[in-house]
Amino acid sequence: MNKIFLVEDDPVISKAVVNHLTMWGYEIKAAVDFGRVLEEFLAFDPQLVLLDIGLPHYNGYHWCEEIRRRSKVPVVFLSSASDNMNIITAMNLGGDDFIAKPFDLSVLTAKVQAVLRRAYSFQNSINFIEHGGVMLNLSDASLTFQDRKLDLTKNDFKILQILMENAGHVVSRSDIMTRLWESDSFIDDNTLTVNMTRLRKKLEEAGMRDFVVTKKGLGYLIP
Structure with a gap:
C-alpha cells in the first residue's frame, strides 16, 4: 500500500483528502504538529508528500527544502496561491507537481497516481x-x-x-x-x-x- 503524507492546514480539506485517498487504497497520514513536520515525515516514511504552502510556523517551501535535504520522495504542492511565481518557486525547490485550490478530488487522485507512476515502478499500483x-x-x-x-x-x-x-x-x-x-x-x-x-x-x-x-x-x- 502506497503511503502519503499530507501537510494541510485547512481541516475541512484535510479530512476530505484523507477520506478520498483512503477509499482509493492509499495509507494516508495528515500532519498533526505543524512545527514538527519533518519529524512526522521521517517517522511515517511515505512514498509521496502533499504539501500546502500557507502553514503555521513555517511555510511549505521551508518544509520542502527540509525534506529535500533528506529524501527524494515526490512532493506535490497544494495551494490557492497558484500564480506563476509561486508555481515556479515550488518547482525550483524540488516540487514534482502543483495543484491549485480549489481542486476536484478525482483530479487530485489522478495526479497522485501519475506522480507515483513516474517516481516508482509499483507493480501493485491502482490503475x-x-x-x-x-x-x-x-x-x-x-x-x-x-x-x-x-x-x-x-x-x-x-x-x-x-x-x-x-x-x-x-x-x-x-x-x-x-x-x-x-x-x-x-x-x-x-x-x-x-x-x-x-x-x-x-x-x-x-x-x-x-x-x-x-x-x-x-x-x-x-x-
Missing part, C-alpha cells in the same frame, strides 16, 4: 482511467464519481472501459460487442441495447446523466 471527474478503477471494476463508488457488472465495466479509452471518439456497436463477447457473430443486437440501457440507468442514478451519448447509426460516445 484507472479518468474522464470528466469520473474514475474507472481497472483493479476492482468500480466507478467513482463525486466520492460515490459504484460496483459494476462485468459488462458494465467492459463497456465503460472501451468508451473511456476512446473518449471523444465514437465506438461502433460491433466493436463493443466484440469486446463484450469476443465476437460480433451470433449475438442478438438487442442484447447490447439492454446492457446499455441498464448501464445508463445506473449512471443517471449516480448523477452522471448523458455521460454516454448515442450517435444514431454509428455507435456510442463519451464526449
